[in-house]
Amino acid sequence: MSLKKRLSKGEFVVLAEMNPPKGVDITRLLSSARLIKGRVDGVVIPDMDVGVMRMSALGGGVLMNQLGMEAVIHVYGRDRNSMAIQGDILAAHVLGIQNLIVTTGEDMANGDHPSAKVVDELDVVGLLSAVQSLEDGADLSGIALEGSPSLLTGCAIEAYKDDASLEKELELAAKKVEAGAEFIITPPVYDLKSFDSFYAKASALKVPIIPTVFLIKSVGVARYIARNEPWAGVSDDLIKRIRQAADRENECLKIAGELAAGLREKAQGVKIVTIGWETKLPVILDYAGM
Amino acid sequence: MITAERKPMEEIVECARNFSRVLLVGCNECVTVCAAGGRKEVGLLASALRMHFMKEGKNLEIIETTLERQCDPEYIDELADSVGQVDAVLSMACGCGVQEIARRYKDKHVFPMVNTKFMGASERQGVWAERCQGCGDCVLGITGGICPIARCSKRILNGPCGGSTGGKCEISPDVDCAWQLIWDRMKSLGQEDRYEEVMGARDWRTSRDGGPRRIIREDMAL
Numbered sequence: 001m002s003l004k005k006r007l008s009k010g011e012f013v014v015l016a017e018m019n020p021p022k023g024v025d026i027t028r029l030l031s032s033a034r035l036i037k038g039r040v041d042g043v044v045i046p047d048m049d050v051g052v053m054r055m056s057a058l059g060g061g062v063l064m065n066q067l068g069m070e071a072v073i074h075v076y077g078r079d080r081n082s083m084a085i086q087g088d089i090l091a092a093h094v095l096g097i098q099n100l101i102v103t104t105g106e107d108m109a110n111g112d113h114p115s116a117k118v119v120d121e122l123d124v125v126g127l128l129s130a131v132q133s134l135e136d137g138a139d140l141s142g143i144a145l146e147g148s149p150s151l152l153t154g155c156a157i158e159a160y161k162d163d164a165s166l167e168k169e170l171e172l173a174a175k176k177v178e179a180g181a182e183f184i185i186t187p188p189v190y191d192l193k194s195f196d197s198f199y200a201k202a203s204a205l206k207v208p209i210i211p212t213v214f215l216i217k218s219v220g221v222a223r224y225i226a227r228n229e230p231w232a233g234v235s236d237d238l239i240k241r242i243r244q245a246a247d248r249e250n251e252c253l254k255i256a257g258e259l260a261a262g263l264r265e266k267a268q269g270v271k272i273v274t275i276g277w278e279t280k281l282p283v284i285l286d287y288a289g290m
Numbered sequence: 291m292i293t294a295e296r297k298p299m300e301e302i303v304e305c306a307r308n309f310s311r312v313l314l315v316g317c318n319e320c321v322t323v324c325a326a327g328g329r330k331e332v333g334l335l336a337s338a339l340r341m342h343f344m345k346e347g348k349n350l351e352i353i354e355t356t357l358e359r360q361c362d363p364e365y366i367d368e369l370a371d372s373v374g375q376v377d378a379v380l381s382m383a384c385g386c387g388v389q390e391i392a393r394r395y396k397d398k399h400v401f402p403m404v405n406t407k408f409m410g411a412s413e414r415q416g417v418w419a420e421r422c423q424g425c426g427d428c429v430l431g432i433t434g435g436i437c438p439i440a441r442c443s444k445r446i447l448n449g450p451c452g453g454s455t456g457g458k459c460e461i462s463p464d465v466d467c468a469w470q471l472i473w474d475r476m477k478s479l480g481q482e483d484r485y486e487e488v489m490g491a492r493d494w495r496t497s498r499d500g501g502p503r504r505i506i507r508e509d510m511a512l
Contacts, residue, residue, distance in 0.1 A: 114500075116499070117492075
């Protein structure tokens, strides 16, 4: 059953994120994806995540299709103008990609091509409207299409530091939903209790909420997040739990699995992000009972 | 100079509609030179607005003034008394001036009366054309004093595209091909060999692509 159908039926969906390679060797991407085939409902393919030049999300998405896995590709306006974005969306549909996440690109200054020219013609709301327009059968100039695409289109809520910034994010999310977003990916959840208060507010948007589980890979990463993003919810207890574990790597996978399992009771899905540890996804899914 | 054009009257009227007292502020710099927002244009717009609202049976009180510059805090301060007497400020400066007023007078509405267009020069009486995009890394020294970033429609850095015909750009017969101009100029300077030099991919960080820009002069900063 497709991701769209599962979400519309209110079923819980499991997504895993995988980056295409920086190069043309797709061995690692394909072997990692094969490990979770049949265990996830979709593979999220970011587009040049964190500003690092890689194979495009469209290419990665098509590879997932060839494996018989459903792809969810990121689309954003930093690198492409309205012409290129619309063209790629038409291509995505024809190549079998059924799902998009419209998001914001990382600032070019933080990536590996800081001297590149930025496009930023369409923002998230503008891009969602473009998708809607294409689905309605016309491009952004109002010219009729020969066949229109049909896509499940989601968006993301950015990290929020406090109640005030959460309110702003939710207001913006409401705009995104109005512009056509059909589901929402949340920032990483490290604490199920704080997710409850977030969810109580976010569920008013009346679209499926899919929280992110970000695999903390070491005590160092946990400390880094706690120090630099104190609002994210990485507690001292969590750091202590990893530090005191006999097998720290396994404990990290277990924590991610437990979070995913806990979120099953609370949200409409989960997106698991492993940043380079995609081969560990089966273990996380085992711990999550998924 | 920074060039600008006055906004359409209908848009200006809608900005002023909900107020009874406004301050209309011109700028003595660039927008005066391009006849969009100087003292003369302030007078003309104030009269037009008064007449418009008079016909609607409404009295709009307008305080008229023109500052030496609107992009400089010391001149913006001169407006304090007038701003205190009005409901809103209508600025005829470029976007820099409008934002300086908004920054200084935080509790006052401010509206732009012109559309800021580009950094350009006067080609002849009544005609201004774009000359600079402020890319932050000037190449004029190697392109014969003609800018391919601002004046080539495609911002091409290594010679003309196939759309250059008879010295004109494919987008319009009114637009000169920047690379034809560059070639002609290099030829007249006897620098044809420099044309062979390849310009690599630009570093766009110095332009707006690197985010909003600032210049900090430590030797001048207080």
